[in-house]
Amino acid sequence: MKNTTEYAVYAGKRAKKSDLLPDCLRAFLTGGLICAGAQGMSELFLSLRIAEETVRILVPMILIFLTALLTGLGIFDNLAGFCGAGTLVPITGFANAVVSPALDSKNEGLVLGLGAKLFSVAGPVILYGTSASVVWGVLYWALGQLR
Amino acid sequence: MTGFLLKLLFAFLVGGFLCAVAQLLIDRTKLTPARILVSYVVAGVFLTAVGLYEPLVRFAGNGAATPLTGFGYSLAKGVERAVDERGLIGAVTGGLTGTAGGITAAMFFGLLAALIFRGKPK
Numbered sequence: 285m286k287n288t289t290e291y292a293v294y295a296g297k298r299a300k301k302s303d304l305l306p307d308c309l310r311a312f313l314t315g316g317l318i319c320a321g322a323q324g325m326s327e328l329f330l331s332l333r334i335a336e337e338t339v340r341i342l343v344p345m346i347l348i349f350l351t352a353l354l355t356g357l358g359i360f361d362n363l364a365g366f367c368g369a370g371t372l373v374p375i376t377g378f379a380n381a382v383v384s385p386a387l388d389s390k391n392e393g394l395v396l397g398l399g400a401k402l403f404s405v406a407g408p409v410i411l412y413g414t415s416a417s418v419v420w421g422v423l424y425w426a427l428g429q430l431r
Numbered sequence: 432m433t434g435f436l437l438k439l440l441f442a443f444l445v446g447g448f449l450c451a452v453a454q455l456l457i458d459r460t461k462l463t464p465a466r467i468l469v470s471y472v473v474a475g476v477f478l479t480a481v482g483l484y485e486p487l488v489r490f491a492g493n494g495a496a497t498p499l500t501g502f503g504y505s506l507a508k509g510v511e512r513a514v515d516e517r518g519l520i521g522a523v524t525g526g527l528t529g530t531a532g533g534i535t536a537a538m539f540f541g542l543l544a545a546l547i548f549r550g551k552p553k
Contacts (some may be wrong), residue, residue, distance in 0.1 A: 409499070
């Protein structure tokens, strides 16, 4: 029985057996490339006079779309096996963690299969991230009152 | 042109560094990829709160914004903006407002992909 939190397992098990340095180098190069690609897209859109606020949403959207597509086609898993944290840490890893369990669970039903499993990793990420932001929001407000 | 290439380079270096650190953590600690994702987002909120992440975003652009720490940055920036505009209530509205685009895109494209493609049978 596979633990649900290990859905995005690609980087984990496979990487453990191999060497640290090549692992980190691959993660550095591939993750760096994804980020540089994102930057390139940003610069392109900005040069087309698209508003900065829009670009800031558009670029991650495109990365998420591409990841969903590649995951659906079964290409992303292989890619992630090579890149390790290089594809995990950018928004591509989050997108893959949304699509992959949803896809694999759809024969368990659209609600408690696809619908619930879609959040098996994204849920915790959103839960703890949003909660941390609430704590910071309250602190930030309190600091403002003191000023 | 040099400005453009420098921006790409900074994004590459910072983004690559954040990924390499995660790889180190995966290889050498018990952190699973799912825990890395959660830790990175929370770390992003924290680093933004103490004022360290904003300069990094200004320096590296997508090199800092695209990794999951950047998701935390958007959450933290979102609450700051909302608290500035609306006071304390902003603490509960700002985070998801700041990240609405990414979360919705992931859900929607995730749903589409899961409906269209065939998964691995268990």
